[in-house]
Amino acid sequence: MKLRAQKTKQNNRFQKHFRDSLRSLRQFQKNPFSSLAAILVVMLTLLFPSLSATAVLGLKSLVDSFSKELELIAYLYPEISENKALKISKRLQLDKKIATAELTTSTAALKEFSALSGLGEIAANLPNNPLPASITITPATSSTEIIEKLTIELRNTSGIQSVESDLLWSERINSWYQTLQVFSSILSLFSLVGLTSIFGSMAYIEVHKRREEFQIIHVIGGSMFDMIRPLLYSAFFSGFAAGALAYTLYIYTIRSIKLQLIDFIGLYDLAPILISSTSFYLPSMNPAILIISAAFLSWASSFICAFCLIRQITYK
């Protein structure tokens, strides 16, 4: 008996939700233009922070790939012998901050230069080898702070004349990344406020339009949820549709700018790094995140606004 009553209660609840969801969908059919306009506004509100978040993630991957592939080249004094150069290289390999240290002797450097430059004959006729020995160092960490410290240490190491690194580029991109991250956070916050306001005002208009209906429902025994449910379904469907549309437009935008972006980065002589690096990508957002968060945000903002308004209309 108790089980049957429970089952009936569940059926009743399902019937209510089913009816209200259908009624909400019919509302879209009744007002197609205003519904579409609202969905498009929400779609744009969602699109901008999504794109900026993707740009932040893309830049982050760029920073990471830079840090991972960062190399320091320590040039030794020309008078350093090959044996001493080998000793310096081996000593550096023992440093915990260094992953690898590979010595290129002055003879090997000249050989390489002769082969790659096409100036082999000229190089062979030189009275002395003008190229210094060098040690290519891969840091054990991607932390720019530690790499900076390591560079200073290397500069102070006896036998090393100078140290060159890509650290400056890494710092520039990192600075871009941090700026964009702040911008993206602010944009997301504004969008959240915008989205809440849009759905809040939509709920406000709807509640005032249906004021009489809510009063009647209240008098004949409808609860707050009986009044609010159709509005919540409308908001949920609008949010869902806006999220799905925003995702479609987002994917299209990302695909359109991806190649342009690689060309642009190529202007800064970074293209070889980016193309060779498997860690660089322009990450696409998970569609579920965008659609579900859009539907949830619209539902929640409608709930808060409609709840307060209906309460004012019916309980005061």
Add this chain to the structure above:
Amino acid sequence: MIQFDRVSKRYPSGQQALQNISFELDRGEFTFLTGHSGAGKSTLLKLVLGLDKASAGIVTVAGHNIVQLTPEKTAARRRIIGAVFQDHQLLSDRTVFDNVALPLEISGFSQRELRSRVRAALDKVGLLRVEKAMPAGLSGGQQQRIGIARAIVNSPSIILADEPTGNLDSALSNEIMDLFTQFKSLGVCVLVASHDKHLINRFSQRTLVLKDGNLIADIPGEQGETACAKDQTKQ
């Protein structure tokens, strides 16, 4: 079914709408609530419906003290009450059928049961043939009958009517009152607020007379006619 125990209602503006009202209405009892405009009739009905809270005293509806219930429980309790209003309170953008179906939708009835109950209610008030019409296209009498169909569709234990014949001619008023007396015989407690002395005299039922928020007379059925007439003379 309805019990008022020393109930008072004072609005925040300071107006004393009801003062120390006590009475009891049983199952299957038909009662008129009368008094001049502003005597407190509508306030009393609002207290029964739980749309307003009493400032003092106990309002018991179907065994529950309505003052102590939460808004959700009060709403649930309201579902055993069928309310009829002078201004009909129908939804203009829904058909007659949908208007009558509203209480059943709230109660979560299945589509099949909902359809059969709505048709039965519309049949009872003689409006089955206009179920697909919009209320605005119907006469005042028909709109009032839609309101009654909506009040009875959920098989309520109590029917409250606030000036249900206010805008109707006497033939239609009699027709509507006949419907109410039929519910009395089905065990429904009917409370009709009206200041129409002719109507009250004609049906000679138990009558509660309110004046300036005070219950000045509780007249049993058969004597209702004379007592009411006396009260009207006094006024």
